[in-house]
Amino acid sequence: MTKWAIVADLGRCVGCQTCTTACRHANATPPGVQYRKVLDMEVGTFPDVRRVFVPVGCMHCDEPPCRDVCPTTATTKRADGMVMIDYDICIGCGYCIVACPYQARYKVSKPTFAFKDQETQNERTRFDERLLGVAQKCTFCVDRVDYGLANGLTPGVAPEATPACVNSCLSKALTFGDTDNPDSNVSKLLKRYKSFRMHEELGTGPNIHYLWETEDE
């Protein structure tokens, strides 16, 4: 089987928000909607204070609560682990939004653009009316992944088959790959370094893994 996941190296992330910007550009998300974002945390008490940047988004959970509550079957889970939304079925009840422990879902009722009523070229090109009034979220750039697979490319290795956020990461903090493949890039990272997953105690099985103790190279 295949199970797509992102590994985020907290030691490498510099909080530059390039992944956030790349995601916004790739998906033309409206103001306030960020499929990928990087949290800026200040941890500890003086004098032992450290700053940590934590990339978050849809975790494409093994047991997604958003799918379990969806009354319309709009939210589904693919065989490769990606949690998807069928925008043509979703009624926009918002149940999945309150069910997601990662605050990864959004709902926008009317078109909004970065510069008020003035759409940018990218916003015009990528605007999708089907997303109005329904739930939306990160798709792991499923179109790129599927394109890559259809053309014999390896997602996470070939840029054309890799999510925009991972491609854009200038510190190589983000890695995308198949955790079910023991030889994949992500599996090697997870085998080599210590990692945790956010809110794992809720039993959701999130598929963004955070490396927290990596070696300096």
Next chain:
Amino acid sequence: MSEEFEDAPAMRHQGLSPWLQTAWDLRAAGNFIGGGSGTGLLIIASLGAFDGLYSRVLLIAGLALVGLGLFSVFLEIGRPLRALNVLLGAKRSWMTREAMVAAVLFPLGAAALIWPDLTKLVWIPAAAYLYCQARILEAAKGIPTWRSPLILPLTIASGLAEGAGILLLLGTLALEGGAPEWVAGTLVATIAARIFVWMFYRRRMVGGEAPVEAAAVLIRFSMPFTLGGNVIPIAFLVLAGIQPDIRAAALAAAGLAAMAGGWAMKVVIVTKAAHNQGFAINHSPARGGGESGPGFKPGWREVPKDKK
């Protein structure tokens, strides 16, 4: 927030600590209010039918409340024209199951208006509907005050208390001879159950199962709820027992207070103490300093496990 962004999820999404969810507002609370009170009333009226109670007013009021609750949800969804899609997810979603039970409850309730004997069956779909409502909240894993297992008995006990309260109220206002004697006893029992579960629920939320801000909302609400929604109705019932002159008014007031208490509780839980999970890390990374550091869970009392 500026006007042009009014429909966009605001920059609050940048926060670390749990923030109050805005996906479900008073319209969603209206479903739990109407559905809980309506089914509570139908359950008690239906069981009362075994004792000879039959009133079209009670049946219509119960069905109307459930219908109003469903209508308020209809007003909340982003694509109302697709509302029937709600029936597709029976395999997993309690919201779908609630809608399907409604499809049994309404025809059966309507039939009971014509054939009184059918009233004795109404409690079955009504109880199922109330159970579905409780499970809807419990399944929302993103909201700590909803996902508690205690939300199940709390929602059910409150629905029954609200139903008994409405029966007392309508009994005074619209039933010849008033509500049967046993309704007051039912109200006391259901209120006792509700306040008992509430105490445990509140304790668990304050004890660390809910974000600090959500727990603070529950703490602030607890005393007014305990007194206004639970103690005062019982005081009115006692008054009705010892002062026959004002018995009818006291019974109606008891019912009204019990119902209002349940409604207020649902508004608070659904719209005011509904802070989401927020974000957390189990460990902070070693960067520059050489050693990794402790975790971080802003907005919560509990501290995640320290570095290993």
